[in-house]
Amino acid sequence: MAMIHINGEERQAPDPERNLLSYLRFDLGLTGTKYACGEGLCGACTVLVDGQLTRACTTTVGAVAGGSILTIEGLADGDRLHPVQQAFVEENAMQCGYCIPGFVLSTVALLTRQPHPSNGEIREALGSNICRCGSYNRIERAVARAAELMEASR
Ligand code: FES
Numbered sequence: 001m002a003m004i005h006i007n008g009e010e011r012q013a014p015d016p017e018r019n020l021l022s023y024l025r026f027d028l029g030l031t032g033t034k035y036a037c038g039e040g041l042c043g044a045c046t047v048l049v050d051g052q053l054t055r056a057c058t059t060t061v062g063a064v065a066g067g068s069i070l071t072i073e074g075l076a077d078g079d080r081l082h083p084v085q086q087a088f089v090e091e092n093a094m095q096c097g098y099c100i101p102g103f104v105l106s107t108v109a110l111l112t113r114q115p116h117p118s119n120g121e122i123r124e125a126l127g128s129n130i131c132r133c134g135s136y137n138r139i140e141r142a143v144a145r146a147a148e149l150m151e152a153s154r
Pocket residue numbers: 034035036037038039040041042043044045046055056057058
């Protein structure tokens with residue numbers, strides 16, 4: 001029986017053709033992963049699979065079976081927010097908040113490969129995430145703050 005690892009838990013995988021976003025939201029109740037465009041274009045459904053950014057809306061469960069999936073629900077350490085989450089709170093980056101899980105996980109991926117990104121690198125890394133509220137300036141400040149917090153926590 002195929003297994004799937006989500007937020008540190010091993011689960012029995014469903015039909016490999018099952019859409020990953022639907023599986024997370026409707027089967028597991030992990031509704032922090034959002035549905036928006038449904039076409040891989042906006043980043044609202046972003047999860048990390050073995051640390052790689054993955055658009056859940058256009059991914060089947062079978063495509064990620066064997067991988068380790070991280071959703072926004074798996075990022076905090078109990079009651080303690082991950083530094084990236086903390087930075088988004090401190091910089092008040094959220095307007096409606098719908099896009100934010102995708103931005104947060106994209107930021108985690110960015111800061112993992114580049115701990116000290118320039119403003120240009122931040123913009124480029126988050127360039128395929130869309131915020132319909134236009135909260136981009138605050139999100140960029142949050143990413144810069146997240147880099148500081150992560151540096152301080154090392
Ligand atoms: S909902 Fe998946 S990229 Fe937009």
